[in-house]
């Protein structure tokens with residue numbers, strides 16, 4: 001009898017999980033362009049016409065489904081930095097280890113459960129050094145409303161607590177990028193020849209903007 005009860009509870013909790021977990025779908029297209037994020041024109045890699053790529057948002061417990069269309073003339077993959085990929089190691093985006101690279105013109109759909117993970121993460125290219133070309137973007141997983149926050153002990157009154165909760169909901173990502181005036185393939189070749197990365201970057205970009 002206890003095992004039957006346990007089975008029913010397990011079944012109910014699976015059912016509950018299945019009904020609460022939503023699937024968040026995104027399309028990301030990787031392509032080239034010319035931009036001057038710090039006032040210097042160079043060839044750039046864009047995701048949906050922007051760099052860094054768009055914010056991907058989901059809730060704790062959701063299933064994330066991202067179709068990557070590779071419109072570049074080089075192969076690529078996208079890695080979901082920090083996501084544990086329990087049960088879905090083939091969605092980790094590491095070329096030659098967990099998947100074949102997505103060829104030029106190819107598509108690949110990443111599908112993973114976010115389980116109990118939440119907070120700010122980021123996604124990035126995992127081929128050559130393309131993530132240095134800002135093939136990267138922010139990923140925000142909102143924590144479940146039922147999770148205990150530290151806000152009660154920080155706020156002096158209800159208004160302050162609500163303001164903290166609101167700030168958490170509307171959190172703004174800040175992505176920093178070391179920016180070179182040369183594409184990463186050139187920088188990587190310099191590294192392979194000399195064994196050292198160039199000691200200085202040309203700019204620092206914050207959300208794709210640098211000082212002109």
Ligand SMILES: *[C@@H]1O[C@H](CO)[C@@H](O)[C@H](O)[C@H]1NC(C)=O
Nearest residue numbers: 024025026027028065067069
């Ligand atoms: C992604 O692209 C496909 C095919 O072009 C389209 O059917 C689908 O609605 C798109 N999904 C999102 C979330 O934009």
Ligand SMILES: *[C@@H]1O[C@H](CO)[C@@H](O)[C@H](O)[C@H]1NC(C)=O
Nearest residue numbers: 027029068069070105106107
């Ligand atoms: C990949 O997706 C793009 C954009 O949704 C579509 O135009 C193209 O036909 C797809 N390519 C393949 C090989 O399925």
Ligand SMILES: *[C@@H]1O[C@H](CO)[C@@H](O)[C@H](O)[C@H]1NC(C)=O
Nearest residue numbers: 180181182183186187190202
């Ligand atoms: C890019 O790299 C090439 C080859 O190393 C070099 O000649 C050129 O000056 C570099 N361009 C910039 C803008 O740094």
Ligand SMILES: [Cu+2]
Nearest residue numbers: 079081082124
């Ligand atoms: Cu990473």
